[in-house]
Amino acid sequence: MSPSNDTEPVELTILMPCLNEAETLEVCIRKAQGFLARTGISGEVLVSDNGSTDGSQKIATDLGARVSDAPRRGYGAALINGIETARGRYVIMADADDSYDFEHLEPFVERLRAGADLVMGNRFAGGIAPGAMPPLHKYLGNPVLSAIGQLFFRPGVRDFHCGLRGFNRERMLELHLQTTGMEFASEMVVKSSLARYRIEEVPTTLKKDGRSRPPHLRSWHDGWRHLRFLLIFAPRWLFVYPGLVAFFLGAIAVGILSFGGVEVAGVGFDVTTMVYASALCVIGYQSLLFFWLTKLYATQEGFLPTSARYRSVVASWSAERGLLIGVGLFLIGVVIGVVQVLRWGSLDFGPQDASAVVRIAIPSALGIMLGFQTIMMSFFSGVLTTPRRVVSADAVIES
Template sequence: MLRPDDPERNPMTTAPSCELTILMPCLNEAETLETCIRKALGYLERAGVDGEVLIADNGSTDGSQAIATGLGARVVDIPEKGYGAALIGGIEAARGVFVIMGDADDSYDFSSLDPFVEQLRGGAQLVMGNRFRGGIEPGAMPPLHKYLGNPVLSGIGALFFKPGVRDFHCGLRGFHRAAILGLGLRTSGMEFASEMVVKACLARLRIVEVPTTLKKDGRSRPPHLRSWHDGWRHLRFLLVFSPKWLFFYPGVAMFGVGVLAAVLLLFGPVEIGSVGFDVSTMIYAMAAAVLGYQAVLFSILTKVYAEHEGFLPAGPRFRMITDRLTIERGLLTGVGIFLVGLVVAVLQVIRWGDTGFGELDARTAVRVAVPAALGLMLGFQTMMSSMVVGILTIPTRGGTNPAAPEPSVAALAS
């Protein structure tokens, strides 16, 4: 059994010595592990594929390790707990040019891997199984997962990242080992399944999908998966890795609606049917504009930080904008917006002084104060965010992207 400090675990020193590694994460799978290994070994022999069966053991206490080694499989010990941690360790220890991974609960058929191998040999870098196309046996997938969890999460993943696959979370998938190692996968839990697809999409890997079947697993104990908890972790991961959908698009919508409403109410009350809108609505519209603008700034800060640290790649449009817009220009833009608001505020005070600083008409005063306050707040936010961007992009010896250009917070279209 390989230990974590074994040099063979180092992906930089593990040279491919066979074509295919069939990888199974394992945590107390003694009931079904033998069946899975026999099917995998049988496939390698039947198909004439030069390969190995690798068990990434995550601390089994039921004798799974002995079962695996007794059948001729290789076992690597992964002390860090978690589905993702086991698979990352297994991928690093794999000896194959290609890796096909799948659960060791006998829910996937390791004796029918020909479509995966065919696509990998044809140049695909990630081959996803599709259980909905291949068939889901009765009882193999809980109704909550089949009709809500998987369709919703797969739909969100397809909308955000456009991977070209419809089953985002199928556990049976094959890939080119070097290409996947190059993605720098990090998550240790169930969201590893999403991270692999998301980062493969962002890295523009060639992704294809093949039908596969899912049958009821052969275990007598409940699965490790926790529906709501792990579903939320998948959704959270998808949102965090898509600043546009988490911050930018909602922010633009809020900002646009807020500014539009404020401008319309600047010239007087507006009535729609029997409902009237006046200065109180104008104040809420200003708040919506400020919140929306802040969300847009968050999207930019998130993108800059993630790109600088290597979490997310920068797209060509983002690069084009950041090449032209510097921090200094962002600061000047913020100062300009701030000064516009300040001038409006000063003019209102001067006009108030012309009346002897007496009582003002509240509605008239608010209609002037709202755009002035909006300019002051947006200008200040722009200046401060520009400085934060400057801090995030300071080159460091340990940084992943020290040569990256300094983008401005005005790069809103990225």
């Protein structure tokens, strides 16, 4: 059971984020306390309250649970507050809506004691009671987002968004989790995976919650926020892979059609195709530049970890080298354009074959555009990588 001294460390904190959960909070606390009493684990029940107005705080304190007020609204904000104020070496978190099983947390504790940094519950392996999860979430939202998360980050879990999970508190604090909304659930798994934490999964059950009001979760809105977060933290999938495909398809098509039209399976491709292929090439190249700038910014600010290969690339890269590459591409485009003008002059600037003109103009314009984009990117990357001193928030306030 929880010791009487509120400052004494314990082995386990059972953390419940709470926003107006008066209907179900009592039963959740009693189940959690029953688990601690039955197993003899030194622990506490901590309610991180997110501004409840239904008396949830009093219910928790009357039952002997500890209440910590989360000053900022949001699911993630409540959990961050709870993690920071928890006294346990390990933390097991779950919603206070009586949908998760607080009475049988032994598998989580066993995995944590064995050295796991993060232990995820798997509702699909443990069982989902009828009506516990909307069909949209059960058959589309969770499977799709879990598959995308597994593809992008390889955490080794099949239920990416299970709300019942346990973790080593100190290891989780090292990740400096930031998101204050529903994206927090994804951030925890993503950053743990990127940091090469030991992540394990245990079956758990999900039953229909005991609330009479609708849940805080908004299916499409919060689903999109989770997907957006996964994409932002996987810049290779967001920028690099689509960008490489678009760039090389466009560049190859422009290169081939520069020598004349071609016919494939009875379908002719000529200068019109070149126009669209050049646009595809520019889009792909721009996507690659966005990846480089995003990666630079994210690693500078600590959002993304840096690999040894990335650090070696950054060490060998400079804004000046980028400028030289950009100027080179720009000049190639200009030279092609000048050659075309000279050829036009040899015809006394008279009428020309439209297809022949466009066939030369497109590579010229492409070189000019790619060169200019590279020059601008190089200047911007120079801004991001300029050494600067770190000014503390206290110093800014004092000034």
